[in-house]
Amino acid sequence: xxxxxxxxxxxxxxxxKAPSFHPYYEEALGVMLKAGGKHFRALLLxxxxxxxxxxxxxxxxxxxxxxxxxxxxxxIHDDLPSMDNASLRRGTPTLHVTYDETxxxxxxxxxxxxxxxxxxxxxxxxxxxxxxxxxxSENAGVSGMVLGQALDCFFENTNKEDIKRAKAKFGLxxxxxxxxxxxxLHIHKTAKLIAASLKxxxxxxxxxxxECEKIYDIGLxxxxxxxxxxxxxxxxxxxxxxxxxxxxxxxxxxxxNLLGLSGAKKKKDELISEIEEALKQIDxxxxxxxxxxxDKHLR
Numbered sequence: 337x338x339x340x341x342x343x344x345x346x347x348x349x350x351x352x353k354a355p356s357f358h359p360y361y362e363e364a365l366g367v368m369l370k371a372g373g374k375h376f377r378a379l380l381l382x383x384x385x386x387x388x389x390x391x392x393x394x395x396x397x398x399x400x401x402x403x404x405x406x407x408x409x410x411x412i413h414d415d416l417p418s419m420d421n422a423s424l425r426r427g428t429p430t431l432h433v434t435y436d437e438t439x440x441x442x443x444x445x446x447x448x449x450x451x452x453x454x455x456x457x458x459x460x461x462x463x464x465x466x467x468x469x470x471x472x473s474e475n476a477g478v479s480g481m482v483l484g485q486a487l488d489c490f491f492e493n494t495n496k497e498d499i500k501r502a503k504a505k506f507g508l509x510x511x512x513x514x515x516x517x518x519x520x521l522h523i524h525k526t527a528k529l530i531a532a533s534l535k536x537x538x539x540x541x542x543x544x545x546x547e548c549e550k551i552y553d554i555g556l557x558x559x560x561x562x563x564x565x566x567x568x569x570x571x572x573x574x575x576x577x578x579x580x581x582x583x584x585x586x587x588x589x590x591x592x593n594l595l596g597l598s599g600a601k602k603k604k605d606e607l608i609s610e611i612e613e614a615l616k617q618i619d620x621x622x623x624x625x626x627x628x629x630x631d632k633h634l635r
Contacts, residue, residue, distance in 0.1 A: 339386060339393075343378050346397045347404065352450050364435055364443045365450075368408050371426035372579075376562070376633060377533040378404045383629070384537025384551070387621035395459045396540050399468050402454035403533055406476050409447035410485070410529075412440055419489055427579035460540060468536045475532035484525025491521075492588045513589040519560065521589065526566075527559025534558075534626075547618065554614045554626065561607040564600050565634050567591045608634060 337345075351366040378400040385396040415422040415430040416437065423433050431440035455468050474480060491513055513521065534555040538548040567590040591600040608630060615623035 339382050340375060340379060342393075343375055343382060343397065343400060347401055350398075350401055350454075352405075352446065354446075360435055361439065361442070364431055364439050365446055367428065367431060367434065367443075368412055368425060369404065369447075371428040373408075373426045374633060375404060376629065377407055377530055379629060380530065380533040380555070380626070381537040381540075383625040384534055384622055385540050387625050388541040388543070388619065392460075392540060396537070398454050398458040399460070399465075399536060399540065402451040402468075403472065403529075403536065405447040405451040405454065406472060407529060409444040409451070410476070410481055412444040412447070414485065416440055419485075422581050424580050464540055464542075467539045471532050471536050471539065475528040480524055480528040480532075481526075484521055484523070484528070487521045488525055488588070512594060515594060518589050518591065518594055522560055522563040522591075523556060526563040527556045530559030530562060531555025543619075550614070550618050551622065554611055554618070557607050557611050557614070558626065558630065561604050561611065561630075561634050564591045564604040564607070567593075568597065568600055568604070571597060604634065 347369060351369060352362070354362045354365065356362070381400045381403055382393060382396055386393045411425055412431055414420055415425055416432060422430055424430060431443055451472065452469055455465055455472070458465055458468075460468075476482070531552045532555070535548050535552040538551045543551070570590070571592045591603060595603060611630065612627070615626060
């Protein structure tokens with residue numbers, strides 16, 4: 337059984353349970369978890385573990401599940417009417433479409449919290465579990481993914497009058513973000529959680545602090561390249577292939593909007609070259625795993 341198949345089996349066997357007289361709350365918790373997706377972040381974490389100490393792979397599954405729940409909560413909220421107002425995710429109708437907006441908000445809230453419950457239950461030393469909680473909360477929370485989402489939502493649709501007024505109030509330009517600002521946005525919104533995935537795996541197998549930081553820095557570059565690829569897919573793919581609405585970033589500060597399609601591809605290739613160079617400085621088996629996932633998802 338492949339690592340992906342093993343993780344999907346574990347996920348399906350450990351969906352959140354919340355029996356009550358609510359007609360669909362419990363069902364809603366599992367919809368987007370069961371809908372599939374790449375499980376890219378979980379595979380990065382498990383890939384590090386499996387390539388350093390295979391005996392810990394099953395014990396790391398619950399941490400990977402917590403990570404997947406955190407990522408899934410972010411997608412549920414990202415799709416809300418107040419944010420992207422998307423009708424499809426992972427080829428499945430979004431929760432506010434299937435049920436209602438209240439259910440979508442609460443399901444996201446629940447998965448966010450349940451992520452840490454799952455990590456707390458992993459059969460790993462207490463200090464390892466605490467460190468994983470620290471890494472995930474730091475990279476997904478106030479100065480990580482949520483900050484990136486706040487920037488993304490505030491600076492999209494720059495022609496809207498309310499955005500113009502808000503920018504004027506705070507002395508901000510009405511222009512599109514610069515490349516440095518766009519990189520900052522997506523380092524936080526996307527890359528930090530991907531980098532955290534690698535670092536949590538490294539912590540589980542007790543790699544030293546220097547190695548953990550090297551792996552984390554590679555993850556930041558990997559996450560940025562992943563976002564650029566997502567922007568390219570949004571511009572060039574169709575809804576059936578992408579499993580979500582496309583041409584949805586036209587009013588956003590995306591890499592394809594700022595740099596054009598060829599410029600975005602060039603930036604992604606530059607990042608992949610930087611990743612390949614940095615991989616020479618870490619464990620060869622981990623490097624091989626990261627390169628294989630890069631080839632599969634980013635080429």
